[in-house]
Amino acid sequence: MSRSRIAAIDVGNDSVKALFGKADYELNIPNVIARDRADRPVIGIEELNEKDPVDGIHIRVHSPALQDNNAIYRVGNLATKSDNAMELDPGSSKSEEDQSLVMLFATLALDAVRDQNANQFKKNNNVVDASYILGTGLPLREVKEGKDVGFRSQLLGSVHQVEFLVTPKYQGQKVNIKFDEVKVYPEGFAAFINLVMDNDGNIINRDLIDKQILIQDIGGLSTDIAVIRNRNVDDDRAQGFNLGVSESLEAIREEIRTKHGVELDTRRDVVDIITKKNDRNHIMVKGSRTSVHDITDRILLDLAKKEYRHLRNVWQKNSQTEICYFVGGGAMVLKEYIKTLNNNLDGYNIDFFEDEKESIWMMANAYYKLISDFDRKNNKAAAQDPKEKKAAVK
Numbered sequence: 039m040s041r042s043r044i045a046a047i048d049v050g051n052d053s054v055k056a057l058f059g060k061a062d063y064e065l066n067i068p069n070v071i072a073r074d075r076a077d078r079p080v081i082g083i084e085e086l087n088e089k090d091p092v093d094g095i096h097i098r099v100h101s102p103a104l105q106d107n108n109a110i111y112r113v114g115n116l117a118t119k120s121d122n123a124m125e126l127d128p129g130s131s132k133s134e135e136d137q138s139l140v141m142l143f144a145t146l147a148l149d150a151v152r153d154q155n156a157n158q159f160k161k162n163n164n165v166v167d168a169s170y171i172l173g174t175g176l177p178l179r180e181v182k183e184g185k186d187v188g189f190r191s192q193l194l195g196s197v198h199q200v201e202f203l204v205t206p207k208y209q210g211q212k213v214n215i216k217f218d219e220v221k222v223y224p225e226g227f228a229a230f231i232n233l234v235m236d237n238d239g240n241i242i243n244r245d246l247i248d249k250q251i252l253i254q255d256i257g258g259l260s261t262d263i264a265v266i267r268n269r270n271v272d273d274d275r276a277q278g279f280n281l282g283v284s285e286s287l288e289a290i291r292e293e294i295r296t297k298h299g300v301e302l303d304t305r306r307d308v309v310d311i312i313t314k315k316n317d318r319n320h321i322m323v324k325g326s327r328t329s330v331h332d333i334t335d336r337i338l339l340d341l342a343k344k345e346y347r348h349l350r351n352v353w354q355k356n357s358q359t360e361i362c363y364f365v366g367g368g369a370m371v372l373k374e375y376i377k378t379l380n381n382n383l384d385g386y387n388i389d390f391f392e393d394e395k396e397s398i399w400m401m402a403n404a405y406y407k408l409i410s411d412f413d414r415k416n417n418k419a420a421a422q423d424p425k426e427k428k429a430a431v432k
Contacts, residue, residue, distance in 0.1 A: 046406035051258020173409025179278025226264025256368030342375035
């Protein structure tokens with residue numbers, strides 16, 4: 039009998055971060071797709087199965103939730119090498135984009151098809167039937183607009199199929215995905231949960247619980263500022279903005295191309311240049327190490343000023359705030375610029391997560407804690423209710 043498996047998935051603008059089961063498996067896949075054909079050419083086809091499936095995701099996706107059904111895609115690392123690679127556009131809604139769903143389904147299928155899950159899911163004639171309890175999230179702005187309801191119902195109401203085409207190890211296999219439950223959390227609230235709760239649902243940071251704090255989550259396409267008071271997000275005061283790092287990364291990529299004649303494949307390449315530990319803000323031009331500091335500093339400082347302005351405006355309306363935490367991949371990119379602005383200007387009490395992985399994985403970790411807690415309580419309630427128990431036996 040197939041059993042539901044926990045999945046916590048953060049479909050971030052830069053990449054998808056996912057945790058499965060008892061946090062026994064994780065995936066991090068660049069959020070890039072490219073339309074493709076069924077018989078993509080492969081050099082050394084006999085060596086295909088020696089490669090990592092995550093580096094060669096080539097799939098057909100069937101789902102009534104998609105506007106473009108039955109389309110074939112390269113996904114993640116494989117897509118970054120395509121001339122027609124697509125990333126989410128600034129101003130787009132995560133809940134309404136096919137790309138978000140394609141990434142979500144591909145990530146789930148990669149977990150479901152693993153040999154380690156052979157006892158978890160039923161498999162017949164290369165078709166895996168997988169059921170999940172999913173925890174995921176949307177930007178605060180989209181949740182306040184009610185888009186989480188439609189997003190959730192699209193996922194719950196159907197079976198979604200991923201067929202692996204020319205993919206290492208999994209070629210020819212299909213995964214039917216259904217959801218027993220889907221929880222869609224506002225991203226700002228999730229960040230707060232990650233600060234105060236551990237994986238077992240225990241409170242780990244009592245100092246923060248009764249404080250009024252802000253959490254500014256800077257993503258690729260949006261910025262959420264959650265106002266936390268009395269252990270909850272204040273829905274009326276929390277704000278979401280159509281401002282993220284994607285547009286600035288695109289501007290940097292374009293200026294590098296124009297000035298230095300260097301083509302960077304994706305925004306992730308730009309992030310690598312900005313954040314790498316050695317030779318930061320340098321690229322290779324015709325074999326010579328070349329600084330692009332002038333380009334990155336000017337564009338990112340301008341974005342940091344806009345983000346700081348949002349912080350100042352929200353803080354003024356919530357004057358009893360004690361601290362603001364900056365989280366998300368965008369916060370890692372802008373950290374030094376925002377710190378400098380803060381030191382030179384108002385000097386608010388702000389903090390960043392120095393551990394880069396902790397900041398980038400914060401949403402996925404939060405969704406994992408929330409959906410695990412929901413599952414625990416659900417199972418406990420079922421165990422205590424004789425009717426539920428009887429139904430479960432049937």
